[in-house]
Amino acid sequence: HQPIHLSDYRPPAYLVKHTELTFDLDPSATRVKARLHLQRHPEADAGAPLVLDGEALELKAIAMDGQALEADEYAVSETELTVFQVPESFILDTEVEIAPKDNTALEGLYQSASMYCTQCEAEGFRRITFYPDRPDVMATFATTVIGDSGSEPVLLSNGNPVERGELPNGRHFATWEDPHPKPSYLFALVAGDLKKVEDHFTTMSGRDVTLQIWVEEENLNKTEHAMASLKRSMRWDEEAYGREYDLDLFMIVAVNDFNMGAMENKGLNIFNSAAVLTHPQTATDATFQRVEGIVAHEYFHNWSGNRVTCRDWFQLSLKEGFTVFRDQSFSAEVNSAPVKRIEEVSFFRTAQFAEDAGPTSHPVRPDSYIEIGNFYTLTIYEKGAEVVRMLSNLLGAETFRKGSDLYFARFDGQAVTIEDFVTCMAEVSGLDLSQFMRWYSQAGTPEIDANGEYDYANATYRLTLRQRTPATPGQPDKLPLHIPVRMGLVGTKSGRDLNLTLDGQDLGTDTVIHLREEEQEFLFTDVAEAPVPSLLRGFSAPVKLFFPYSREELAFLLANDSDGFNQWDAGQRLVLLALDDLIAAHRNGVEKVMDPRVVDAFRDLLSQDTDDQAVLAEMLMLPSEAYIAEQQLLVDVDAIHAARDFVKQSLAHELRDEFLTLYQENQSAGAYAPTPAQIGRRALKNVALSYLMSIEDPQAITAAKQQFDADHNMTDVRHALTLLVHSSRGDIADPALKAFGTKWAHDPLVMDQWFTLQVTRPQADALDRVRYLMQHPAFSLKNPNKVRALIGAFAGQNRVNFHRLDGEGYRLLADVVIELNRLNPEIAARIITPLTRWQRFDEARQDLMKAELERIRQEKLSPNLYEIIEKSLA
Ligand code: B3K
Numbered sequence: 021h022q023p024i025h026l027s028d029y030r031p032p033a034y035l036v037k038h039t040e041l042t043f044d045l046d047p048s049a050t051r052v053k054a055r056l057h058l059q060r061h062p063e064a065d066a067g068a069p070l071v072l073d074g075e076a077l078e079l080k081a082i083a084m085d086g087q088a089l090e091a092d093e094y095a096v097s098e099t100e101l102t103v104f105q106v107p108e109s110f111i112l113d114t115e116v117e118i119a120p121k122d123n124t125a126l127e128g129l130y131q132s133a134s135m136y137c138t139q140c141e142a143e144g145f146r147r148i149t150f151y152p153d154r155p156d157v158m159a160t161f162a163t164t165v166i167g168d169s170g171s172e173p174v175l176l177s178n179g180n181p182v183e184r185g186e187l188p189n190g191r192h193f194a195t196w197e198d199p200h201p202k203p204s205y206l207f208a209l210v211a212g213d214l215k216k217v218e219d220h221f222t223t224m225s226g227r228d229v230t231l232q233i234w235v236e237e238e239n240l241n242k243t244e245h246a247m248a249s250l251k252r253s254m255r256w257d258e259e260a261y262g263r264e265y266d267l268d269l270f271m272i273v274a275v276n277d278f279n280m281g282a283m284e285n286k287g288l289n290i291f292n293s294a295a296v297l298t299h300p301q302t303a304t305d306a307t308f309q310r311v312e313g314i315v316a317h318e319y320f321h322n323w324s325g326n327r328v329t330c331r332d333w334f335q336l337s338l339k340e341g342f343t344v345f346r347d348q349s350f351s352a353e354v355n356s357a358p359v360k361r362i363e364e365v366s367f368f369r370t371a372q373f374a375e376d377a378g379p380t381s382h383p384v385r386p387d388s389y390i391e392i393g394n395f396y397t398l399t400i401y402e403k404g405a406e407v408v409r410m411l412s413n414l415l416g417a418e419t420f421r422k423g424s425d426l427y428f429a430r431f432d433g434q435a436v437t438i439e440d441f442v443t444c445m446a447e448v449s450g451l452d453l454s455q456f457m458r459w460y461s462q463a464g465t466p467e468i469d470a471n472g473e474y475d476y477a478n479a480t481y482r483l484t485l486r487q488r489t490p491a492t493p494g495q496p497d498k499l500p501l502h503i504p505v506r507m508g509l510v511g512t513k514s515g516r517d518l519n520l521t522l523d524g525q526d527l528g529t530d531t532v533i534h535l536r537e538e539e540q541e542f543l544f545t546d547v548a549e550a551p552v553p554s555l556l557r558g559f560s561a562p563v564k565l566f567f568p569y570s571r572e573e574l575a576f577l578l579a580n581d582s583d584g585f586n587q588w589d590a591g592q593r594l595v596l597l598a599l600d601d602l603i604a605a606h607r608n609g610v611e612k613v614m615d616p617r618v619v620d621a622f623r624d625l626l627s628q629d630t631d632d633q634a635v636l637a638e639m640l641m642l643p644s645e646a647y648i649a650e651q652q653l654l655v656d657v658d659a660i661h662a663a664r665d666f667v668k669q670s671l672a673h674e675l676r677d678e679f680l681t682l683y684q685e686n687q688s689a690g691a692y693a694p695t696p697a698q699i700g701r702r703a704l705k706n707v708a709l710s711y712l713m714s715i716e717d718p719q720a721i722t723a724a725k726q727q728f729d730a731d732h733n734m735t736d737v738r739h740a741l742t743l744l745v746h747s748s749r750g751d752i753a754d755p756a757l758k759a760f761g762t763k764w765a766h767d768p769l770v771m772d773q774w775f776t777l778q779v780t781r782p783q784a785d786a787l788d789r790v791r792y793l794m795q796h797p798a799f800s801l802k803n804p805n806k807v808r809a810l811i812g813a814f815a816g817q818n819r820v821n822f823h824r825l826d827g828e829g830y831r832l833l834a835d836v837v838i839e840l841n842r843l844n845p846e847i848a849a850r851i852i853t854p855l856t857r858w859q860r861f862d863e864a865r866q867d868l869m870k871a872e873l874e875r876i877r878q879e880k881l882s883p884n885l886y887e888i889i890e891k892s893l894a
């Protein structure tokens with residue numbers, strides 16, 4: 021398993037102008053004929069051999085310009101087909117045999133239940149046919165699919181349908197043509213007994229586009245939300261980015277077995293059913309919102325990814341970071357913007373910060389990789405999106421739009437680099453973005469130490485910012501970054517944002533200061549009253565910001581900051597300070613005492629009238645155990661769990677009546693709709709119920725039971741059931757759990773939720789439940805959603821039980837990883853993550869975790885796991 025380096029990039033020796041494919045489908049012996057119209061690259065050597073990628077293919081025939089090749093004219097290895105002598109331009113015909121039914125890796129052509137489908141990004145196409153399987157080779161495609169008329173009545177591929185007909189022996193065919201040149205990773209094929217829901221969209225230039233969502237018959241009633249989201253996305257991309265759809269047909273297919281959320285194949289997006297199907301009775305609000313975001317994301321890729329694609333896989337964030345930024349902007353506009361930002365950042369600071377501090381830390385544009393499948397990470401996606409967001413903020417919305425227009429116009433139909441993107445932004449703005457480029461090459465989370473000093477006599481405020489980025493694997497020394505810090509000064513007397521004057525310039529009450537040096541001082545003049553600084557508003561840069569706030573100052577910002585995001589963040593910081601004390605008390609065996617300032621701050625929140633229930637719900641939520649752990653040098657899982665429970669229970673005791681009122685005032689009434697207003701009310705009501713259930717208040721138990729029985733919508737039902745199952749009231753929880761499991765036995769997506777809510781239970785029997793549920797008929801290691809719902813949820817969300825001191829949690833995960841290494845390397849390399857984060861635990865746990873990593877290392881490892889294990893044990 022050798023690393024590949026960005027610095028070794030060379031253009032391809034041969035380009036494919038046009039690709040013709042014919043699939044004769046069969047579970048164990050699918051025949052794939054490929055006719056490639058090849059042309060030597062203008063800069064390539066005349067004598068260059070043709071080298072095509074290919075894995076697990078059985079070559080049946082090969083011919084050049086109609087002539088079968090002799091055995092000594094080509095060679096086939098485990099990974100390549102080489103034709104030694106080829107002219108400047110020629111046609112290559114190959115025929116291979118593959119076995120979709122044995123493909124448990126879910127890369128290339130595979131079977132999911134009775135249907136055939138493909139996943140080609142990043143390097144799955146080479147498991148379908150011999151091909152230059154790299155994104156800088158773009159060709160038009162014509163694809164013919166032959167299948168059984170009975171079991172595969174529907175035959176789909178990219179582009180437009182051009183012909184179909186019957187064949188002998190109960191077979192039939194369909195031919196598709198995609199006029200837009202594309203790399204092989206965007207190829208798709210679907211065949212099976214599918215039903216469709218159809219709709220239409222009229223583009224900004226007045227063209228009619230047919231929209232289809234293809235599903236198994238029983239899911240026809242779960243497509244409405246995805247279709248509505250698709251239409252909103254198409255309109256939004258026209259309005260926000262001037263991007264129009266470019267085919268007459270856009271298809272989405274729902275597939276049960278899928279490694280990721282979804283895939284943006286040209287004209288034929290393939291979705292994990294969990295990322296597209298919704299129904300009020302089966303999907304929660306979170307799922308409705310996730311579906312909306314993913315449908316948008318894949319649709320937006322049509323321009324940011326497909327029309328303009330990546331030169332090589334090191335540029336992955338070019339399409340992913342930009343597209344995540346685009347889907348985030350879309351979701352913010354169609355939902356509650358502050359809540360979206362809070363959710364994004366809270367996820368980012370927990371998961372991406374942890375990744376960036378761990379053994380697999382890498383830059384937004386990595387310098388090397390062993391397995392590109394390991395780089396579909398939070399850093400490439402979410403940090404990449406934060407970097408684009410900073411660009412957009414630096415340029416301002418209007419100039420950023422000019423930059424994106426230039427980018428799409430200049431590079432349409434090309435495979436390009438991150439420099440190409442940033443250069444467009446620099447050109448339209450006149451900004452020097454050379455220092456900014458370090459965001460793409462330096463890994464690790466930058467830290468800012470901030471300090472402030474108010475001078476009464478001179479009415480000045482001196483803000484000092486110092487930045488450093490910690491060393492990460494392979495990058496011991498870091499250079500200072502260009503960090504935009506959005507800020508305000510909140511007057512302690514008035515509670516208002518003060519006017520900001522810097523170097524004699526009036527900057528209004530909210531401004532962005534630019535930290536470029538290791539240390540910089542900003543002297544604000546005419547500061548009329550002593551202020552509390554509100555820094556990094558809206559999370560204006562993906563950094564950790566430290567400021568020695570007192571608890572009084574944090575309570576003040578929570579009540580007064582004009583920036584909703586920082587208001588929420590002040591609350592989080594306040595709770596974190598209280599948690600620090602409680603964690604220490606727990607470790608030292610001293611009695612825990614609740615900080616009254618937190619109680620007062622929460623009482624104030626609860627006494628205010630709010631018109632944004634969703635924001636209030638966020639403010640009332642305690643930081644997760646994972647985020648609390650992120651703040652500790654040495655993670656003590658049990659102390660964190662106990663301290664957090666203590667805060668929750670103390671607040672519940674002190675504010676019982678307030679929470680009860682909140683619960684009662686926000687009951688679900690009327691028909692379910694996934695509107696921001698309804699979602700906010702449900703979130704608020706359910707957060708109140710969580711507090712009350714933490715002390716097992718009798719009224720709360722009755723309420724939870726009623727909420728479950730009322731069966732109004734899955735958000736409420738699942739929340740109530742989770743609270744009951746996580747309580748000590750097995751007498752109520754067990755029958756409810758059983759009824760739920762029986763009622764939904766036929767629905768895999770609901771069963772996923774049933775698995776998750778059981779294995780995240782904090783009680784000591786959780787691990788036994790995982791082992792027990794792994795034997796459940798609805799569970800299968802071959803289905804990635806099941807692996808995530810059961811194993812992933814246990815290892816990632818049930819910290820006290822996963823980190824059991826007897827090492828049983830680690831052993832269970834390692835056992836699963838070893839099996840998945842054979843079945844599905846991509847999922848194995850993802851699910852192992854919690855084991856790779858051993859560095860911050862106590863020695864006993866470190867030893868146990870490392871021992872499991874060593875045990876896995878003894879196996880014959882896929883490149884995916886090999887890379888992760890080696891980095892984790894380095
Ligand atoms: N581009 C796909 C990623 C699939 C990669 C799987 N190895 C999903 C997305 O970002 O839209």
Ligand code: ZN
Pocket residue numbers: 317321339340343
């Ligand atoms: Zn994407």
